[in-house]
Amino acid sequence: MERLDFVLAGHRPVQAFEAILVGVVGSGNLEVLVEPGDHPASCTFLINTSAVGFGAIWEAVVKGFQARHQLCGVSVSINDMGATPAVVSLRLDQAIASVPFLKAPAS
Amino acid sequence: MSGQPKVWNSQATSRAGRIRRATAVLGESLIGKVVLAASVVELLSAVIESGDRVCLEGNNQKQADFLARALTRLDPTRVNNLHMVQSVLALPEHLDVFDHGIASRLDFSFSGPQAARLAKMVAAGQIQIGAIHTYLELFSRYFVDLTPRVSLVCAQAADANGNLFTGPNTEDTPAIVEATAFKGGIVIAQVNEVVSALPRVDIPGDWVDFVIQAPTPNVIEPLFTRDPAAISEIQVLMAMMAIKGIYAEYGVQRLNHGIGFDTAAIELLLPTYAESLGLKGKICKHWALNPHPALIPAIEAGWVESVHSFGSEAGMESYVRARSDVFFTGADGSLRSNRAMCQAAGHYACDMFIGSTLQIDLHGHSSTATADRIAGFGGAPNMGADARGRRHSSPAWLKAGAQARQGRGGLYAMPRGQKLVVQMVETFREHMQPAFVEKLDAWELAERAQMEIPPVMIYGDDMTHILTEDGIANLLLCRTDEEREQAIRGVAGFTPVGLERDDRMVENLRDRGVIRRAEDLGIDKRQASRSLLAARSMRDLVRSSGGLYNPPQRFRNW
Amino acid sequence: MINALSYAELNARQRVEHLLDPGSFTEILGPSARVVSPHLALLGVPYAFDDGVVIGTGLMHDQPVLIAAQEGRFMGGGVGEVHGAKLVGLMRLALKVRPMAVFVLAESGGVRLHEANAGLIAVSEVMRAVLDVRAAGIPVVMLIGGANGCFGGMGLIARCADHVVMSDQARMSMSGPEVIESSRGVEEFDSRDRALVWRTTGGKHRFLMGDCDLLVEDDMGAFRQVAASLLGCSQKLNLQGLLDEQRVLTERLENTGQCNDAGEIWRRLGVEHPERVADMDVEQLQALKASQILGAS
Numbered sequence A: 001m002e003r004l005d006f007v008l009a010g011h012r013p014v015q016a017f018e019a020i021l022v023g024v025v026g027s028g029n030l031e032v033l034v035e036p037g038d039h040p041a042s043c044t045f046l047i048n049t050s051a052v053g054f055g056a057i058w059e060a061v062v063k064g065f066q067a068r069h070q071l072c073g074v075s076v077s078i079n080d081m082g083a084t085p086a087v088v089s090l091r092l093d094q095a096i097a098s099v100p101f102l103k104a105p106a107s
Numbered sequence B: 001m002s003g004q005p006k007v008w009n010s011q012a013t014s015r016a017g018r019i020r021r022a023t024a025v026l027g028e029s030l031i032g033k034v035v036l037a038a039s040v041v042e043l044l045s046a047v048i049e050s051g052d053r054v055c056l057e058g059n060n061q062k063q064a065d066f067l068a069r070a071l072t073r074l075d076p077t078r079v080n081n082l083h084m085v086q087s088v089l090a091l092p093e094h095l096d097v098f099d100h101g102i103a104s105r106l107d108f109s110f111s112g113p114q115a116a117r118l119a120k121m122v123a124a125g126q127i128q129i130g131a132i133h134t135y136l137e138l139f140s141r142y143f144v145d146l147t148p149r150v151s152l153v154c155a156q157a158a159d160a161n162g163n164l165f166t167g168p169n170t171e172d173t174p175a176i177v178e179a180t181a182f183k184g185g186i187v188i189a190q191v192n193e194v195v196s197a198l199p200r201v202d203i204p205g206d207w208v209d210f211v212i213q214a215p216t217p218n219v220i221e222p223l224f225t226r227d228p229a230a231i232s233e234i235q236v237l238m239a240m241m242a243i244k245g246i247y248a249e250y251g252v253q254r255l256n257h258g259i260g261f262d263t264a265a266i267e268l269l270l271p272t273y274a275e276s277l278g279l280k281g282k283i284c285k286h287w288a289l290n291p292h293p294a295l296i297p298a299i300e301a302g303w304v305e306s307v308h309s310f311g312s313e314a315g316m317e318s319y320v321r322a323r324s325d326v327f328f329t330g331a332d333g334s335l336r337s338n339r340a341m342c343q344a345a346g347h348y349a350c351d352m353f354i355g356s357t358l359q360i361d362l363h364g365h366s367s368t369a370t371a372d373r374i375a376g377f378g379g380a381p382n383m384g385a386d387a388r389g390r391r392h393s394s395p396a397w398l399k400a401g402a403q404a405r406q407g408r409g410g411l412y413a414m415p416r417g418q419k420l421v422v423q424m425v426e427t428f429r430e431h432m433q434p435a436f437v438e439k440l441d442a443w444e445l446a447e448r449a450q451m452e453i454p455p456v457m458i459y460g461d462d463m464t465h466i467l468t469e470d471g472i473a474n475l476l477l478c479r480t481d482e483e484r485e486q487a488i489r490g491v492a493g494f495t496p497v498g499l500e501r502d503d504r505m506v507e508n509l510r511d512r513g514v515i516r517r518a519e520d521l522g523i524d525k526r527q528a529s530r531s532l533l534a535a536r537s538m539r540d541l542v543r544s545s546g547g548l549y550n551p552p553q554r555f556r557n558w
Numbered sequence C: 001m002i003n004a005l006s007y008a009e010l011n012a013r014q015r016v017e018h019l020l021d022p023g024s025f026t027e028i029l030g031p032s033a034r035v036v037s038p039h040l041a042l043l044g045v046p047y048a049f050d051d052g053v054v055i056g057t058g059l060m061h062d063q064p065v066l067i068a069a070q071e072g073r074f075m076g077g078g079v080g081e082v083h084g085a086k087l088v089g090l091m092r093l094a095l096k097v098r099p100m101a102v103f104v105l106a107e108s109g110g111v112r113l114h115e116a117n118a119g120l121i122a123v124s125e126v127m128r129a130v131l132d133v134r135a136a137g138i139p140v141v142m143l144i145g146g147a148n149g150c151f152g153g154m155g156l157i158a159r160c161a162d163h164v165v166m167s168d169q170a171r172m173s174m175s176g177p178e179v180i181e182s183s184r185g186v187e188e189f190d191s192r193d194r195a196l197v198w199r200t201t202g203g204k205h206r207f208l209m210g211d212c213d214l215l216v217e218d219d220m221g222a223f224r225q226v227a228a229s230l231l232g233c234s235q236k237l238n239l240q241g242l243l244d245e246q247r248v249l250t251e252r253l254e255n256t257g258q259c260n261d262a263g264e265i266w267r268r269l270g271v272e273h274p275e276r277v278a279d280m281d282v283e284q285l286q287a288l289k290a291s292q293i294l295g296a297s
Helices: A055-069 A085-096 B010-029 B037-047 B065-072 B092-099 B112-123 B135-142 B173-181 B233-250 B261-276 B293-300 B317-321 B339-348 B395-405 B441-448 B481-489 B503-511 B538-544 C012-019 C081-097 C113-135 C152-158 C177-184 C194-201 C203-209 C220-229 C239-256 C262-268 C274-279 C282-295
Strands: A002-009 A020-023 A029-036 A042-049 A074-081 B053-056 B082-088 B103-110 B128-132 B150-158 B186-194 B210-213 B254-257 B286-288 B306-308 B352-355 B420-424 B465-468 B471-474 C026-028 C053-060 C063-070 C102-106 C140-144 C163-167 C214-216
Touching: A002 A055, A020 A085, A029 A085, A042 A055, A055 A085, A074 A085, A085 B233, B010 B037, B010 B186, B037 B065, B037 B186, B037 B210, B053 B065, B065 B092, B065 B150, B065 B186, B082 B092, B082 B135, B092 B103, B092 B112, B103 B135, B135 B173, B135 B339, B150 B173, B173 B186, B173 B339, B233 B261, B233 B352, B233 B395, B233 B420, B233 B465, B233 B471, B254 B261, B261 B293, B261 B352, B286 B339, B293 B538, B306 B339, B471 B481, B481 B503, C012 C053, C012 C063, C012 C102, C012 C220, C026 C081, C053 C081, C053 C220, C063 C081, C081 C102, C081 C113, C102 C152, C113 C140, C113 C152, C140 C152, C140 C220, C163 C203, C163 C220, C177 C194, C194 C203, C194 C262, C194 C274, C203 C214, C203 C262, C203 C274, C203 C282, C214 C220, C214 C282, C239 C262, C262 C274
Parallel strands: A042 A074, B053 B082, B053 B150, B082 B103, B103 B128, B150 B186, B186 B210, B254 B286, B254 B352, B286 B306, B352 B420, B420 B465, C063 C102, C102 C140, C140 C163, C163 C214
Antiparallel strands: A002 A042, A020 A029, A029 A074, B465 B471, C026 C053, C053 C063
């Protein structure tokens, strides 16, 4: 098991929302829990993964995601059982589909 | 001038001698052309001589397994150094014949199930490989420099005159028998039954020397059935990208799918996703394809005008029979397949090949070769190659060719079409193995197995598109090696190859449309769910076929 | 055509959403509460925020119900300490709030072996809790329709309920197919022969045998309709009931205990063409069963 934490700056504010869960902790799969977070100017990513040694890839995936979505005041928690980056990206996209942003993204 | 006059009919003489020997040895075990099963080894011992080139039907699907077993029982002190030429090494017996010292040389196309053992035996010096071929290439050599002296084929039924009914799984038999029968060779067929009246004649009796009824029906593998329950969301996403980004873009009406879950997903998205895009009638009318169960919903929804097949697929017999407007069927109503003709159809009469692979390098060379297995590629090199002899146009072919030539002069100023050759692959395979590599494992295999060149399935200059969950790279629009490399890195996701991309160049390529991501195609990734599939289980396929499709036991879960 | 909304394709959370009246579900101990397994991390296995079971309250046709749904894709739906405690807690809540039914959407291999004794104890506690709810006259209804089936201790729990509803794709049994094969050999039971596995443990067989009382298509709408019809339908649980059940089982063993295949059993139950059962749809099978009952003395 590996635990990875990232705190990345973002600027798209969100309204208050109820926790969102997508995915299932099955083989090659993951669950993503999106909740309101404590940091108003950044998003935290807390990852528990059974696949050890892929920290660099997780970092790239999460940074790419945050570069696109600029979340702040949000916390993203992940339990992962060996999903490929393709599945991780899909789940992240599915998860933030229901996050109520206050206005449309810059681009 | 002294010396012996040149003999011009030695093959005919040899053939006559072998048949005389067989007749003498078999005695009452030979009735006309029919040989009793118990005498199979005597038959083979009589007609096969050391050093002969022997073709054995190890096809992709059907196997002349009774004859294969008999061949392994020859006495190597009397018959040895055989040169085996066959499409596929499928059965253990196909390698046992080398292990027993009966055969020593091999030319073939594919060895999937035996690839690891083949590699070991080659390393141990037990087998000398002439070459690995694509199917049509091997058949072609049967008419030039690899003509079989004896061919061991299999058919469903024969009559007393040696006429053969090969039925739905006709596969390679016509090509093999034509080459052998008309060059002084001997054709021996194992059949499941000897009957008085055949449903139809697939191979005329004049071309067949001996018929032998095997004690058990010949083995046929269901290789082209894919359970829709195993299709993942990522495969659905990639299928959506293929349909919108390539099929619709070029108007692909005539195509071949390499077998896999990725292409099964495309087949199952036609009546749903492709329908919603208004594409019915505009794509996917004519197929060079085995009877894939996954194509049933699209056929039923009216997408498909014709399918010509390499072989059949277990469980699809009744469905094919009931859809004779679509499939090629004989007067008896059952499928007539033909690998040689279907490979030719896929090469010249199709505008697109799409299939998967294990590795792609920075030039777009693609291979499934791994260091410890000698597998070969089957039909892919033929399907996935531009048909440079082609002269007739189609919109897809012209568009691809125009894109390849856009802005180029000199030799490339002459307008010409190009076949779409698409490799579809997830950036990471199982166990997080990247699909994109700096150097193909094929190089290592070439060294280990002492091959003259690395075994490549599809060369970069034939490859037109690479499709991953990260995007589609259109190699036709690349003008330099550097652009090509970045286009590939640009769809290689988070693999080491992908992470090394030049971000600025990749963005530029994206602006030019060389790289297109799902968003650029107007695809919302969240739509990629299994609910888009026209069938999600084997039972759905059966229902879709109105109960005509009868899946093999291993696929039933009801 | 394929089912509008397949029960088997959905995950636990989605099944709950589609079974209950829209928007009426309130989750208890949801993922945010992070009541996770204390055991899995020790084994290097990731936990799930809800430990693989969704529990809560809701409405069905405006009637109050409690609901639990096991996530078959997490640890095979295996019952661990927390998972089991959530189920027990739900049952105890039922005794307080007296819903019209407690629905358990079961998809499980039984005890979560990673949690060893804690899992075993959890399963037995769930069993006791289910029987307490039944004794209070509140119906406990098992809905089974996931790809992993309902096996092991969960299969035993299922048969303790008032009603068992299965789709024809579903499976319910004690020992799993691979377990039978590895302990008795492939000649006894070839676990890769899927038709055999479904014939032995699948919804159609259970329905014909009487181990499940209702058979439905693999469709959320069908499950919801049947579930709603069972609101308030508790089956009396008393000594006489148990004795009757014992008698039924004894007769079953006498009549069919020597049979080697489900097909033989069906034939003895009066099914004329057992080989056609596999390809029958739910409606045809229901008609068959009805004619059996009518025909039986």
